[in-house]
Amino acid sequence: MTARAVAALTAREREIALLAAVGNASLDIARALTLSVRTVDNHLHRAYAKLGVTTRRELARSLGQHPPPARPQG
Incomplete structure (x- = not known):
């Protein structure tokens, strides 16, 4: 199931999803890829x-x- 679902992602969706999956914040991804x-x-x-x-x-x-470790609350 995962392989079929991953294949449905566009190249850009997959690139961004992988960056997010390892713990990068949206702002950091945006800066790295020169996107908003x-x-x-x-x-x-x-x-x-x-x-x-x-x-x-x-x-x-x-x-x-x-997944990255959970961030401590507080």
């Missing part, structure tokens, strides 16, 4: 919908990545 944060978030939104996930941790798992 809104564009990054739009790509992520479409990738989430295609993969059937709602969080970056789920995104990481669906892409076969290890």
Whole structure:
């Protein structure tokens, strides 16, 4: 299932999703790819919908990545 879902992503969606999955913030991804944060978030939104996930941790798992450690609250 994951391979089929990942194949449905565009190249840009996959690139951004992988960067997000390893813990990069949207702002950092936007700066690295010379995009607006809104564009990054739009790509992520479409990738989430295609993969059937709602969080970056789920995104990481669906892409076969290890999610980054949870940030401490407070």
